[in-house]
Amino acid sequence: MNFRFGWRRLKRRFKPIPPLSTEMLQELKQAGLAVVLIDMQKGFVGNLKSGDKGRIVPNQIAVLRHCRENNIPIIVLEFKGYGETIKEIRVELGDIQQYKTIIKGYDNGFKKTNLDQHLRSLNISTLFLMGINADCCVKRTANGALRRDYQIIISNDVISGQSGHSSDNSIPWYEKKGALVLPVTSFLET
Numbered sequence: 351m352n353f354r355f356g357w358r359r360l361k362r363r364f365k366p367i368p369p370l371s372t373e374m375l376q377e378l379k380q381a382g383l384a385v386v387l388i389d390m391q392k393g394f395v396g397n398l399k400s401g402d403k404g405r406i407v408p409n410q411i412a413v414l415r416h417c418r419e420n421n422i423p424i425i426v427l428e429f430k431g432y433g434e435t436i437k438e439i440r441v442e443l444g445d446i447q448q449y450k451t452i453i454k455g456y457d458n459g460f461k462k463t464n465l466d467q468h469l470r471s472l473n474i475s476t477l478f479l480m481g482i483n484a485d486c487c488v489k490r491t492a493n494g495a496l497r498r499d500y501q502i503i504i505s506n507d508v509i510s511g512q513s514g515h516s517s518d519n520s521i522p523w524y525e526k527k528g529a530l531v532l533p534v535t536s537f538l539e540t
Contacts, residue, residue: 384423388481393432402510424449427459460494476501480508484519507534
């Protein structure tokens with residue numbers, strides 16, 4: 351076993367990252383918050399649970415508009431070989447200055463990409479994650495972020511999965527890992 355990796359896991363086991371409070375959200379927006387949109391591509395969106403596209407896409411668009419108005423950076427992750435992000439979202443991204451698209455080859459958006467370097471260059475410490483699939487790519491990207499000491503904010507209003515995935519979108523997992531789980535309206539009100 352790699353001693354450094356084993357020690358890091360042991361430290362995390364006994365010293366979990368504390369969850370964020372909603373009071374801290376406004377402060378985070380001013381000091382190191384970015385939104386990460388994950389795999390909102392036609393090939394994935396077409397397989398969402400019934401009715402979920404109509405539920406999450408308008409909320410994601412509201413978040414993107416909020417980012418534009420508040421100068422919050424956006425990173426769009428696209429899985430290689432699945433095409434572009436869906437048109438409804440691309441249209442919203444068109445006039446946002448602070449956004450970057452990163453192509454990934456793995457479920458974890460940090461694996462073999464420059465996502466971490468890009469976030470660090472912007473002095474980002476907290477990520478608001480949106481996208482699909484909540485049980486897979488979003489979860490693995492969240493885990494990659496936590497391993498790199500980022501704080502996570504997530505909302506069930508902006509994530510989903512395929513019809514065979516869990517009905518709770520892994521929200522208990524995110525809560526257990528110390529993510530701030532909140533309604534999208536709480537994010538938009540600050």
